[in-house]
Amino acid sequence: MNRQVAGLILLLVLVAFLVWGMYLVHPFGYPDASDMDDYMIENSQEETGSNNVVAAVLFDYRGLDTLGEATILFTAVTGVLLLLRLSKRKENNS
Amino acid sequence: MMEHVPLDFPFIAAALLMGVSLYIIIFKKNLIKLIMGVAMLAAGVNLFLVALGYRAGGGAPIYTGVPKETMVMPVPQALTLTSIVINVAVLALMLTMVIRIYRHTGSLDSEKSRKLKG
Amino acid sequence: MLSKIVRTVANGFIPFIMIFGLYIIAHGHLTPGGGFQGGAVVVSGVVMLLVAFSSQELKKSIRERVLSIMESSGALIFIILAFIGIGTVFFYNLLVGTPIFGNIPDFGPNLGDIWTGGVIPLMNFAVGLKVIAGLTAVVLAVALFSGGEEVEE
Numbered sequence: 211m212n213r214q215v216a217g218l219i220l221l222l223v224l225v226a227f228l229v230w231g232m233y234l235v236h237p238f239g240y241p242d243a244s245d246m247d248d249y250m251i252e253n254s255q256e257e258t259g260s261n262n263v264v265a266a267v268l269f270d271y272r273g274l275d276t277l278g279e280a281t282i283l284f285t286a287v288t289g290v291l292l293l294l295r296l297s298k299r300k301e302n303n304s
Numbered sequence: 305m306m307e308h309v310p311l312d313f314p315f316i317a318a319a320l321l322m323g324v325s326l327y328i329i330i331f332k333k334n335l336i337k338l339i340m341g342v343a344m345l346a347a348g349v350n351l352f353l354v355a356l357g358y359r360a361g362g363g364a365p366i367y368t369g370v371p372k373e374t375m376v377m378p379v380p381q382a383l384t385l386t387s388i389v390i391n392v393a394v395l396a397l398m399l400t401m402v403i404r405i406y407r408h409t410g411s412l413d414s415e416k417s418r419k420l421k422g
Numbered sequence: 423m424l425s426k427i428v429r430t431v432a433n434g435f436i437p438f439i440m441i442f443g444l445y446i447i448a449h450g451h452l453t454p455g456g457g458f459q460g461g462a463v464v465v466s467g468v469v470m471l472l473v474a475f476s477s478q479e480l481k482k483s484i485r486e487r488v489l490s491i492m493e494s495s496g497a498l499i500f501i502i503l504a505f506i507g508i509g510t511v512f513f514y515n516l517l518v519g520t521p522i523f524g525n526i527p528d529f530g531p532n533l534g535d536i537w538t539g540g541v542i543p544l545m546n547f548a549v550g551l552k553v554i555a556g557l558t559a560v561v562l563a564v565a566l567f568s569g570g571e572e573v574e575e
Contacts, residue, residue, distance in 0.1 A: 217330045225323040232319050238312040239360035247357075247377040251365060259518045259526050260451035260539040261367040263378045264385075268456070269542050272382060273504060273513035276545075279386045280497060280552060286393030287493070287556040293400045294567040367527070368452050368534040389458055396560055403567070 314355035321348030335402050335412045339395065346391040353384045423476045432474035439467035450546040452534035457546040461553025468558050477565040484562065489555045496552030503541055503548065515540040 236242050250271065251263055258266040268276055321344060328341030357380035363370060365378040402412075409417050423429070446453075447460030472480055507514025518524050518540040525538045 214331075221323075221327055221330055224326055225319075228319040228322055229316070232312065232315040235315065235356070238314060238355065239358055241357065241359065241377065244377055247379055250378060251375055255367065255527050255529055257518070258515055258540060258542065259524065260542050261527055261532070261534050262451050262453070262456075263365040263367070263375070264381050264454070265451050265456050265542055265546075267378050267382045268385065269545050270513065270515050270540075272379075275382075275386055276549070277500070277504065279389050280500060280549065282390055282393050283552065283556055284493070284497060286397055287560055289397050290400050290560050291563055293404060294563045296567065364454065366452075366454060367531050370531040385458060400564070403564070 314351065314358075318348045318352035318355065321345075321351065333414050335405070335414055338414065339398055339402065342398070343391070343395060346387070346395075350384050350387055350391075353380050353387065356380050423479065424474055428474050432470055436467055436471060439470070440464060443467065447546055447550040448543070449534075449536070451539035451542045452536065457549030458553055460546075461550045461557065464550075464554050465557040465561065469561055472561065472565055477562065477569050480562065481566060484558070486559070489559045493552055493555035493559070496548045496550075496555065499548040500545060500552070503545055507541075515542075517541050 250267060254260065254263045254266045258270045260266045325341045325344040325348060328337060328344070332338060332341070357377035359374055359376050362374045362376040365375040365381075405417050406412060411417075443460045443464035445460075446455040446463060447457055450456035450460070504513050507516040518526065523537055523540055523543060525535055527535060527538050
């Protein structure tokens, strides 16, 4: 009973913080500080030569984030294949 | 700057998604339900990220046959792609750990797998 | 292993799914898409094969060593492509202007030319290879681990 009351108070505090935080962000559809994105939309065709601005951002302007993400994929695959090994247990001698 | 209309639906929807997932994580005991709560939290965060970069009346930031003249901001979309891939990797690891826990203790209750020994 | 109708339809569909996924990977610098999205489409085709045929049948066709080599070579090609422009900065796009992949499109909306983009299409291929090999290995390992114990007992 005590645990459920504490959990309910914690949940109400967190949801109140979330909803209050949603009103501090800029109004939906009118961002205020967008100089970096305007530069990228203007100059992505001359500097990178691709029509897709999102691909140019992912692989050219911010390529280090993609390198970190590829490393995370590799680590996760290694971890999954390590945990799921079929081992034949011999029950007569340990 | 336009006056602040207090009905920004995508932001409120993202906050509600995160609130429901926090309720699931605090109060539920089944391991599979906990994993579903974490997946829902990831979905709420991705929706919030994409909704941050919207410009009113804009189209997709691609120059091949563009439908509209103004484009939305491309950087939050790139960050969301990275976030989705990272969430897939973390969810895969969590599910394999649940498989091993079920094989070892025989039940999917999170209260029964709290002992550190054995 | 499911019935004969399901196996035949799965065999008939799998080339189209693979070609669609490779199209999304290859046109990553012109249309929405890229390495990660196209890799997910190809892996969903492999999951369809895994459901139609059982995992023991698929284990004979897909060997573990081929998947390991594919994933490692994808990561290595990505890092080598990041290093070839090291004269200026780490991730410099060196192939813009050279005749390999280096046309520059006209400013503003245009129909796309596939020989543009510099280093970006090659990086898309490397990331797509890595995603395909990694997620196929994960799905196959989970299916073999869960289905293997029914065969032993």
